[in-house]
Amino acid sequence: MSQSYNRGLIEDFARWREFEAGMWAWIFHKFTGWVLIGYLFTHIAVLSTGIPAAGASEAAIAAGNDVYTQTIVSLEGLLLVRLLEVGLLAVAVFHMLNGTRLLLTDLGIGLDAQDKSFYASLILTGAITVASVPTFIAGAF
Amino acid sequence: MAERYSSFQSGGRMWLLQRVTAVFLLVVLAFHFFLLHFVHHADEVSFLASSARMESLSYYSLMILFLVTATFHGVNGVYNALVNQGLTGTKRTVIKWTLVAASVVLIAQGIRTANAWAGIGLY
Numbered sequence: 001m002s003q004s005y006n007r008g009l010i011e012d013f014a015r016w017r018e019f020e021a022g023m024w025a026w027i028f029h030k031f032t033g034w035v036l037i038g039y040l041f042t043h044i045a046v047l048s049t050g051i052p053a054a055g056a057s058e059a060a061i062a063a064g065n066d067v068y069t070q071t072i073v074s075l076e077g078l079l080l081v082r083l084l085e086v087g088l089l090a091v092a093v094f095h096m097l098n099g100t101r102l103l104l105t106d107l108g109i110g111l112d113a114q115d116k117s118f119y120a121s122l123i124l125t126g127a128i129t130v131a132s133v134p135t136f137i138a139g140a141f
Numbered sequence: 142m143a144e145r146y147s148s149f150q151s152g153g154r155m156w157l158l159q160r161v162t163a164v165f166l167l168v169v170l171a172f173h174f175f176l177l178h179f180v181h182h183a184d185e186v187s188f189l190a191s192s193a194r195m196e197s198l199s200y201y202s203l204m205i206l207f208l209v210t211a212t213f214h215g216v217n218g219v220y221n222a223l224v225n226q227g228l229t230g231t232k233r234t235v236i237k238w239t240l241v242a243a244s245v246v247l248i249a250q251g252i253r254t255a256n257a258w259a260g261i262g263l264y
Binding site: 030033034036037040041044045047048050051053054056061062064066068069072073076077082085089092096099100103106132135136138139140 | 183243
């Protein structure tokens with residue numbers, strides 16, 4: 001017979017000192033997920049400047065004087081935006097690596113190495129992010 | 142018998158869709174980052190370049206599918222997080238349909254933008 005089990009709210013953050021690797025992985029996955037969906041809405045809003053830009057003259061588009069090109073170039077010229085993009089990459093890479101870990105866990109693969117695979121996700125996220133900094137910052141100065 | 146501690150409904154269609162979209166997004170998000178940050182660079186973005194990419198039917202279709210799957214995966218993830226937080230009753234229904242409406246607006250706006258780049262009249 002199945003029995004009811006009251007485990008309380010999952011997001012009982014007051015217990016954070018008791019959290020183990022799996023719980024931190026779960027919290028980081030939620031946090032990065034919120035950031036990514038928030039970014040998706042912002043991303044489409046910024047890219048939407050392509051709609052009025054499509055109505056610009058061919059000469060303006062060829063010269064890069066349309067509102068879309070100008071908006072993106074202005075944003076990418078800000079060091080803060082470049083740094084936020086590095087942060088976005090870190091968030092996306094962690095979500096992807098930890099997501100892969102979750103998909104494998106769902107398939108029953110690597111159940112005994114859950115902690116190790118979480119730490120590996122963190123280390124790999126750090127390494128990929130650091131290695132990408134020169135590319136993401138290029139042209140910002 | 143084993144007890145279930147998960148808040149998710151086992152065998153649910155949404156549960157499966159969340160995982161199927163995850164697998165697709167793993168590949169396409171990596172491609173998206175690689176193409177637009179490592180092959181092309183952020184300071185080289187222009188309407189002409191975006192337009193040239195979007196005029197290819199395969200790229201256009203991939204980006205529309207990317208938009209739809211990312212929206213579903215993200216919004217469904219937010220909904221699941223709120224349900225785990227204890228969202229129930231009328232609030233749950235209101236938030237569910239608000240998220241559905243936000244998704245429709247996001248996808249419609251994304252398609253309009255892609256159409257503008259691709260030179261498709263509908264935007």
